[in-house]
Amino acid sequence: MPAPLEICLSDLDCASSSDLSGFLTDEEDCARLQPPASTSGPSAPARRGAQGMPSASDVPGAQDEEQERRRRRGRARVRSEALLHSLRRSRRVKANDRERNRMHNLNAALDALRSVLPSFPDDTKLTKIETLRFAYNYIWALAETLRLADQGLPGGARPPSPASDAESWGSGAAASPCAAAASPLSDPSSPAASEDFPYGPGDPLFSFPGLPKDLLHTTPRFIPYH
DNA sequence: TAGGCCATCTGGTCCT
DNA sequence: AGGACCAGATGGCCTA
Numbered sequence: 049m050p051a052p053l054e055i056c057l058s059d060l061d062c063a064s065s066s067d068l069s070g071f072l073t074d075e076e077d078c079a080r081l082q083p084p085a086s087t088s089g090p091s092a093p094a095r096r097g098a099q100g101m102p103s104a105s106d107v108p109g110a111q112d113e114e115q116e117r118r119r120r121r122g123r124a125r126v127r128s129e130a131l132l133h134s135l136r137r138s139r140r141v142k143a144n145d146r147e148r149n150r151m152h153n154l155n156a157a158l159d160a161l162r163s164v165l166p167s168f169p170d171d172t173k174l175t176k177i178e179t180l181r182f183a184y185n186y187i188w189a190l191a192e193t194l195r196l197a198d199q200g201l202p203g204g205a206r207p208p209s210p211a212s213d214a215e216s217w218g219s220g221a222a223a224s225p226c227a228a229a230a231s232p233l234s235d236p237s238s239p240a241a242s243e244d245f246p247y248g249p250g251d252p253l254f255s256f257p258g259l260p261k262d263l264l265h266t267t268p269r270f271i272p273y274h
Numbered sequence: 275t276a277g278g279c280c281a282t283c284t285g286g287t288c289c290t
Numbered sequence: 291a292g293g294a295c296c297a298g299a300t301g302g303c304c305t306a
Contacts, residue, residue, distance in 0.1 A: 140283085140284075140285090143283095143284085143285095144282075144283060144284080147282080147283075147284085148281085148282070148283090151281075151282080155280095155281095175278085175279065175280090176279085176280085177279095
């Protein structure tokens with residue numbers, strides 16, 4: 049999705065310091081440089097010339113030099129401000145670019161995570177937060193499965209496989225992937241479910257394929273909503 | 275139309 | 291100084 053600002057931002061970005069001369073000689077900028085009441089400029093000496101030789105009393109050279117100095121200072125100020133603005137602009141644009149890239153990488157990592165999680169029949173794409181919660185719960189389930197297998201309890205031999213078990217996962221959780229993702233994790237001391245978090249171990253959403261039934265009676269920890 | 279989700283921009287802060 | 295990270299703001303898109 050192209051950002052509306054992108055065009056003008058990249059235009060500004062193109063205004064490198066080397067381009068500033070054109071930027072600064074813009075008629076508007078030059079106009080701003082002129083003192084409001086001033087009639088100075090290239091035509092001023094010509095007019096004086098038409099009036100004849102200046103007298104010593106009106107110090108014409110000094111006034112002109114002062115005006116010229118002021119003009120130069122004004123131009124220099126505008127030039128440095130524009131340079132500063134351009135530098136800031138170009139750094140901002142670069143930073144935006146990096147940030148965009150960073151978020152794309154983050155999204156790619158999330159996609160990779162989604163790809164190893166059991167998916168649902170309707171190909172519902174988990175949201176970011178769902179993906180993270182689901183992954184958390186999934187890891188918990190796998191770990192519990194291994195733990196029970198180590199204890200020689202029945203049903204602990206086959207951890208759920210993301211690809212092959214997608215259907216059976218879906219059968220329990222398709223109604224609400226979000227709910228499944230939001231389901232509880234292990235903290236033996238914590239309550240199975242809270243008012244905020246209704247998905248307890250007895251909930252069908254909590255039944256992982258291959259997960260020992262014993263696990264359904266453990267007391268999981270919930271990932272809190274914020 | 276309201277609410278959720280998302281992408282992007284932005285300025286601040288911390289780190290190298 | 292420049293890059294990474296973060297959180298807030300904003301606007302677009304989609305769905306109930």
